[in-house]
Amino acid sequence: MANVTTPLTNTEVKQSKPKDKEYNLADGGGLALRVKPIGSKLWLFNYTHPQTRKRANISLGVYPAVSLAAARKLAGEYRELLTQKIDPKSQRDASALAEQEAHSRTLKHVAEQWFDVKKTTVTPNYSEDIWRSLELHIFPKLGKKPIHNLTAPDAIHTLKPLAAKGSLETVKRLGQRLNEIMTYAVNTGQIAANPLAGIKSAFQAPEKNNLPALMxxxxxxxxxxxxxxxxxxxxxxxxxxxxxxxxxxxxxxxxxxxxxxxxxxxxxxxxxxxxxxxxxxxxxxxxxxxxxxxxxxxxxxxxxxxxxxxxxxxxxxxxxxxxxxxxxxxxxxxxxxxxxxxxxxxxxxxxxxxxxxxxxxxxxxxxxxxxxxxxxxxxxxxxxxxxxxxxxxxxxxxxxxxxxxxxxxxxxxx
The missing domain is CATH 1.10.443.10 (Intergrase catalytic core)
Structure with missing residues (x-):
């Protein structure tokens, strides 16, 4: 008859004491609490790798930051991945890397990529004007923000002081440049959609004035x-x-x-x-x-x-x-x-x-x-x-x- 693991209780987890050597308290389904001699407690999920068939462990976090209920939920998610022949550790590492890369793709970083292309289509003087306007009005507040977290309210809040001063033409140009950057990010697969597409509707349109010229x-x-x-x-x-x-x-x-x-x-x-x-x-x-x-x-x-x-x-x-x-x-x-x-x-x-x-x-x-x-x-x-x-x-x-x-x-x- 197969051994049946009795699930842990919150009291057992809380009252578990360190010993001379580290030991595990099994909860069942591959989930266990490892208690170390120094007193720290770590949740582990033990499983068989779906491709290599070797045993492997993956950490679920430290108790009490990760509760028993939270550890069980994570273990359940990992078991679901295993039914799909997906290694949970590889999946977690890939997700963490993707998240890290997403946060490294700041607005300024993507703007630099966009500008490398943009400056080949305009005159040097105009390209200098474009970049200077972004450095002056956009990057101080939004430059370090991950582009996938950038929202229309973020951009509108940044441009409002300029609009309040009556610099509506500058607001219009900056809005156009932000939209070009975001469209570039969409086209290069860095974000799924451009959330700034409608920000121009938040501002009054500048009056169209022809450049002064003599008769x-x-x-x-x-x-x-x-x-x-x-x-x-x-x-x-x-x-x-x-x-x-x-x-x-x-x-x-x-x-x-x-x-x-x-x-x-x-x-x-x-x-x-x-x-x-x-x-x-x-x-x-x-x-x-x-x-x-x-x-x-x-x-x-x-x-x-x-x-x-x-x-x-x-x-x-x-x-x-x-x-x-x-x-x-x-x-x-x-x-x-x-x-x-x-x-x-x-x-x-x-x-x-x-x-x-x-x-x-x-x-x-x-x-x-x-x-x-x-x-x-x-x-x-x-x-x-x-x-x-x-x-x-x-x-x-x-x-x-x-x-x-x-x-x-x-x-x-x-």
């Missing part, structure tokens, strides 16, 4: 201000260069000499410097070439056409033009990016083909086949348009000194 008939005012303004020649050349070429501030500030083909009068901007990560070719008018010739004695021996003052090996900051325009009295009326709007409005009013204008502004067509065709088809037409635009700027500068007009034909101020 076309105010262009002469800008040209006169450039003439009489107390600004460095490099800054003035930068502003005129951006005005003539219709590029974005970051693209203008980062102009490199090796991007210029003087024989073909073309400026080849590589994809990594463009907002949409596609190469852009700019036909250079005579006036644009004249600006380069003005800069050649200053920076022709360097990499960048418009070098920075403090570090000539780098290029001028993209905000330099904005600061100069503000000092010249255009604060709230014109920013550097707004000069593209001046060009676009003027060219549209003069009847130039809208598609040609869009190509000149490097606005990407969603149809890639058509976009490739347009780049080839429009280059000749864009060349003529850019020549007209530069001549129009010259006319607006009539009576003022224009650097783009060339050193031999500088107009004098009346």
């Amino acid at each position: 076309p008939d105010e262009l002469p005012e800008l040209m006169r201000a450039l003439t009489i303004g107390s600004i460095k020649i490099t800054t003035r050349c930068l502003i005129e260069w951006q005005l003539h070429t219709m590029v974005r501030p970051s693209e203008a500030a980062g102009t490199c000499w090796n991007e210029i083909d003087f024989n073909k009068a073309l400026w080849f901007i590589p994809a990594e410097r463009m907002k949409k990560k596609r190469p852009h070719t700019v036909p250079l008018s005579q006036q644009a070439i004249a600006l380069l010739e003005t800069m050649r004695p200053i920076s022709g021996h360097r990499e960048h056409v418009f070098p920075a003052d403090r570090n000539p090996k780098s290029h001028i900051h993209q905000q330099t033009a904005n600061m100069a325009l503000k000092r010249m009295g255009f604060g709230g009326r014109l920013v550097a990016h707004g000069m593209r709007s001046v060009a676009s409005t003027t060219l549209n009013e003069k009847g130039f083909d809208a598609d040609v204008i869009e190509a000149a502004l490097a606005h990407v067509d969603s149809n890639e086949v058509r976009a490739a065709y347009n780049r080839a088809e429009y280059l000749q037409r864009r060349t003529k348009m850019m020549e007209w635009w530069s001549s129009h700027i010259d006319q607006a500068a009539s009576g003022n000194m224009s650097l783009a007009a060339g050193t031999k034909t500088l107009r004098k101020v009346n």
Whole structure:
């Protein structure tokens, strides 16, 4: 007749005393309490490994932290695993490792993985802005939080102080970036779903304000201000260069000499410097070439056409033009990016083909086949348009000194 193990009672477990050698008190079904000479009591589950058929022990915890009832419950769960041919110790170790890995996947850790991909799709200046905003507003409160524990209330609570200050555009951008990070985590299998998908509904939408830009008939005012303004020649050349070429501030500030083909009068901007990560070719008018010739004695021996003052090996900051325009009295009326709007409005009013204008502004067509065709088809037409635009700027500068007009034909101020 088989031996029948009498289940332990709470009193027996509590009153068990240490002996010279450790011993076990069996509860049945593989569960036992091991009492050690020092007085500590440990729950053990003894079982036969489902694959190796060898005997094995697994700890269930220390008494009284783990009660008799809790130990029996764990032992029951492990017996259930054994009926499924699963080794409980291997299962527990795998679960613990998964939990440890989950807690090591903090928001900042996953954000770093996401950013490694994100920065390949945007300009260096924009990627720097993205990461700085996360370091400033998100990571101090949420950076160490495991991403699988991150909730919508967590994100909303973090963004509320910014919203209270009226920084709604910043809130919008941070919400978009958080959602991109969480979507990346979903797509890489680190979480099952994105809990932040609806956080934008918790905040007021920012008012949509167009970047300040002058009306076309105010262009002469800008040209006169450039003439009489107390600004460095490099800054003035930068502003005129951006005005003539219709590029974005970051693209203008980062102009490199090796991007210029003087024989073909073309400026080849590589994809990594463009907002949409596609190469852009700019036909250079005579006036644009004249600006380069003005800069050649200053920076022709360097990499960048418009070098920075403090570090000539780098290029001028993209905000330099904005600061100069503000000092010249255009604060709230014109920013550097707004000069593209001046060009676009003027060219549209003069009847130039809208598609040609869009190509000149490097606005990407969603149809890639058509976009490739347009780049080839429009280059000749864009060349003529850019020549007209530069001549129009010259006319607006009539009576003022224009650097783009060339050193031999500088107009004098009346």
